[in-house]
Amino acid sequence: MSADTDTDRGVHGPDEPLTIGEMSRRTGVAPSALHFYESLGLIASTRTAGNQRRYARHMLRRVSLITVAKRLGIPLADVQHAFADVPLTQTPSHEDWQRASRRWKRELEKRREGIERLERELTGCIGCGCLSMKACGLLNPGDTLSSQGAGPQRLRDEDA
Amino acid sequence: MSADTDTDRGVHGPDEPLTIGEMSRRTGVAPSALHFYESLGLIASTRTAGNQRRYARHMLRRVSLITVAKRLGIPLADVQHAFADVPLTQTPSHEDWQRASRRWKRELEKRREGIERLERELTGCIGCGCLSMKACGLLNPGDTLSSQGAGPQRLRDEDA
């Protein structure tokens, strides 16, 4: 409608949905991956009369969050949970995204704290060179304590 | 030899190597995974006359670091790099581990900073609810700026 020279379709008003190609270019995620995410229910699309996908704009955000999660090593299953009550089929409200933001933030905090703990411990190790010494508490799960039973395994606690 | 009642073998002096079962129990990593890591050259073992693996004690550390890396979503290929000049076949020196510690620390720093940046941005988003609004800089790679060319893609910068 508006005379314009975008690549795909004439540029749309801010409420018009995006084609899969547009989504892909804007998020940097391959169309095939978008198909895949949709098959998992992480994102959703409507279809045109001719069966082509159209994405509401708020899907950009979802896709971006998926990308971020991937960078942090968060599996898609967990991402699904983080999106738990952000509506998929209609534009989410402020409150929806706020709740989700908080959830993401908590997740990030947990990860950051894990890293920070490790950094502190490694810093100690750099000082004393103890990654090669018995004294280091971090990566020494039982060297001199081995015969004393169930104890050691310092490194496996935090999944629970 | 020493009369003792450990599960595998009588408890060994602090310099004796470990069986794969002992490694597995102490690190929490399955024997099959240890085989696999060995096939990738991430760890190494000597063999007994009867072709069974024996692990030097410093391998515990390597395995633990691999485990940590996995928790952080670091791929094994990168782990290999982080171990670049920690000797595999002989006990690493102080300096070897110090260099490695520093490398690990830098890696952790990078990850933490990525997370922190994201946290800051998300905190802003929680305040304003803007995960659903155009004003948010974080997850809004080009909503209103789309037709202006190559620009957006805020979320893909830091791989390089």
Place this chain on the structure above:
DNA sequence: GTATGACCTCAAGTACACTTGAGGTCAAAT
């Protein structure tokens, strides 16, 4: 009206990180 590029589905393939299974050996205890 026809060519071109973007899109569709579905099946199969790929890469990573392992696990499982079959078939057989090793080693400590009885």
Place this chain on the structure above:
DNA sequence: ATTTGACCTCAAGTGTACTTGAGGTCATAC
């Protein structure tokens, strides 16, 4: 000597996260 549990190799299977390809449709431009 024989049993038992730990170990060996090698091949194939699993789960996650996609990509690639074949064969065909849609939509816009000329």
